[in-house]
Amino acid sequence: MTGARRKPRGTLRNRRRSALALACLLSLAGPTADAQEGNESFEIGLSTSTISITSDFNGARLVVFGALDNADARLLRQQRYDIVVVLIGPRRPVVVREKERTFGIWINRGSETFESVPGSYALAATRPLADIARKELRERLSLGISDLQLGSVPPPGPSGQPAVDQPRDKGAPQANVSLAERRALAAGKPVVSMQGESSVGAYAEALKRIREAKGLYNQRVGSVQFVSPTLFRADLQLPADLPTGTHTARAYLFRSGVFIRETSEPLYVRKSGFESYIDDIATRYGILYGVGAVLLAIFTGWFGRLVFKRD
């Protein structure tokens, strides 16, 4: 008899738990659902589609123009729309190492690998990012230097959700949702803070600090301006050692802290002229290039001897 009574109670508890999990899922899915709602349409165009790095390249400024249509005129007047424009360099795996004093000398000891780190990151925004979107949303969108996702751990659970700031065609699994959220989604549990993230965090922070100091990562508030009620422009500052490859310019639209939609355009950065020619040969014909370098050295040595004959 007692066994029979217990049964329904257990089912009730299960039902309650699944209801809780469902609520969590819904709340997590919330922002994505919002993203489909806005009527606003949103397009951007770049001042150039290709940047050529020549021998005297010393950084550049990229102007991104954009148009915002079907915007609510009242909200527009109240400046409730926010726009963030970023230029994300090609993503590559990177190893960050930390030196520690060992027997009196500084030696690389610890290291952390990040699978997908943008070579450069320039951001322009209408207002400080903290005023535009919540921390969780920024993390999910991988928006801003401090919330930039570097792919420190291969994403567990449901993959196949490409990062918002990753070219879709690549299709590489990438932390779109923050790791904690992704794990929580997979397990159907509410978001909890992860242990072990702090040590990885120190390496990620160092990486961002070094790249910021070099100007490779930069973000400027107020550098997105509305030229007219529907037209805006963003100024992005690109560093002298801009990495070559396919960059992605991406614009995000927010209305009163809610993410509406995003749009993107590719930007090609390539070496041009003599430099690209040399780089190309060095990559493709390594041995030939080496032999050429040796012959050049011997010729220079011989020629110098000829010109400056002093004995």
Next chain:
Amino acid sequence: MNLYLPIAEISLNVFVLVGMGAAVGFISGLFGVGGGFLITPLLIFYNIPPAVAVATGANQVIAASFSGALAHYRRGTVDLRLGTVLLIGGLFGSAGGVLLFTLLRRLGQLDLVVSLLYVVFLGGIGGLMLVESAQSMLRSKSQGTGEVRRPGQHSWVHGLPLKMRFHRSKLYVSVLPVLGLGALIGVLAGIMGVGGGFIAVPAMIYLLRVPTSVVIGTSLFQIIFTAAATTILQAATNRTVDVVLAFLLMLGGVIGAQFGTEAGRKLRGDQLRALLALLVLAVGLRLGYQLVVQPQEPFTITLPTGETG
């Protein structure tokens, strides 16, 4: 005037680079060292990635030593036979050195090993040479040429088998230590981007007892080939030779080397050795200081292959 270097991927001042080459070229002509042990640290201090500095240093060394070796050849102070035996060892060592370089870079310990090798070798050799040349200078104040040669005194090296006669150097020694020395020079060339002159010159003087006048020409002759092998191997495996950077350094280097060779003829053997010892010690101390002092930024970023990213 700034120029973008295609492999180093950095924009640097052309005149500073040519000037750097000229200063090092002068020293290389003066002492008969390729100057690699100076140019590589200088390039690293000037923000060029260490891997590129090492490989490009080897390339630059070829020009300076070719120029210097030509001058010595005309004066008859190159022992081609001794140089060739050294070279055979050197080619094997060079291949091993480049392999080791690739491996260390992947492990993230290349910079440390390069610096440690510099400190140990430069410190050790510099110290020994300084002591010896000071003694020699004191001893030969009244008489002589400042040569190391002391008749009747033989080191353990002279007891080894497979002896060979080297006329120019007035030597009759086993080929084993010569081959071994060549191999060691090759390994160092691969890892440190040096021709190995700063090892070869004292080793030939003190271990093999080759006259100082012949040592410099022979060392330069040998360095050309070791550095050439290193350059080709580095270009093929690590893609770290920056030909534009190397050319700028060479340009300065060949000019400086001519004046250096001239100046070298006006100095005595022991004075020359003492000066080289001081220079070697100074570079060694500078690099050693960098290992001990706390770095401003303990973190570094590289690609998984070890290239700076």
